[in-house]
Amino acid sequence: MPKKLLKRYLPDPKKIKEIKALEFLGDKLHSPNLWHLNRHSVARAFAIGFWAMYTPPLPWQQVIAAVLAIYFNANLPIAVALVWITNPLTWLPMYYLAYKVGTLAMGMDSFGFDQFSELFSIEKVLELGAPFLLGCFILMNLGGVLGYFGVQCLWRRSVRHQLELRKFRDAELNTRIMVSESYATYLKFLEHRYNSRKKGGE
Numbered sequence: 484m485p486k487k488l489l490k491r492y493l494p495d496p497k498k499i500k501e502i503k504a505l506e507f508l509g510d511k512l513h514s515p516n517l518w519h520l521n522r523h524s525v526a527r528a529f530a531i532g533f534w535a536m537y538t539p540p541l542p543w544q545q546v547i548a549a550v551l552a553i554y555f556n557a558n559l560p561i562a563v564a565l566v567w568i569t570n571p572l573t574w575l576p577m578y579y580l581a582y583k584v585g586t587l588a589m590g591m592d593s594f595g596f597d598q599f600s601e602l603f604s605i606e607k608v609l610e611l612g613a614p615f616l617l618g619c620f621i622l623m624n625l626g627g628v629l630g631y632f633g634v635q636c637l638w639r640r641s642v643r644h645q646l647e648l649r650k651f652r653d654a655e656l657n658t659r660i661m662v663s664e665s666y667a668t669y670l671k672f673l674e675h676r677y678n679s680r681k682k683g684g685e
Contacts, residue, residue, distance in 0.1 A: 502563070505549050517552060517559035526634040527557035532565025533626030537581060537619040540605055544569060565630075575600055578619075582611055585618030 505512060516524075535548040544566035552562040569577055579599050586593035591614055594602065608615065 502545060508549060516556050522638040524558045525561060526631045527555050528561035529630035529634045530627040531557055531562040533630035534623045535566045536569045537623040575603060581618035581622050582615045584621050585614035588617055589614055
């Protein structure tokens with residue numbers, strides 16, 4: 484998972500530090516460990532963000548994500564930004580999914596989406612009861628696990644890819660490479676050489 488890509492889409496640190504709901508954290512927000520981009524801190528941040536998405540609505544989600552990021556030494560901006568996936572535009576489908584998962588897990592009948600949307604409001608969401616809460620609990624933990632191991636897998640894959648490109652950076656096209664390396668690796672080499680020459684031509 485390239486750091487440049489993450490940095491491009493990360494929220495401005497100043498905006499994170501200016502969130503009023505996080506003011507109670509004080510100087511803890513300025514800890515440099517919370518702003519590092521490495522495999523472990525990013526993986527933990529994705530786990531926390533995806534887990535906190537199905538906790539009580541904003542601003543509590545931001546608070547929960549920030550506190551957990553500090554406790555687990557995760558990347559704070561990523562953890563907090565991911566909970567913004569749950570917002571007034573996405574509440575309805577996301578909470579319906581949680582409700583549906585809960586009813587399936589409990590073997591209960593459920594409302595259709597149209598009925599659910601008529602009954603739903605953020606103030607009355609807890610009145611949906613056990614199926615909704617169970618669905619949120621299931622999706623919280625599933626999201627946390629998938630977020631953590633998904634990032635770990637993608638990051639390792641990206642590192643392997645970069646090492647392969649580095650190995651071929653100064654290599655010449657020859658039959659030895661074609662025979663000794665896998666077809667997929669050789670295609671990466673060709674792509675890398677093509678992109679390098681294209682940039683050089685510009």
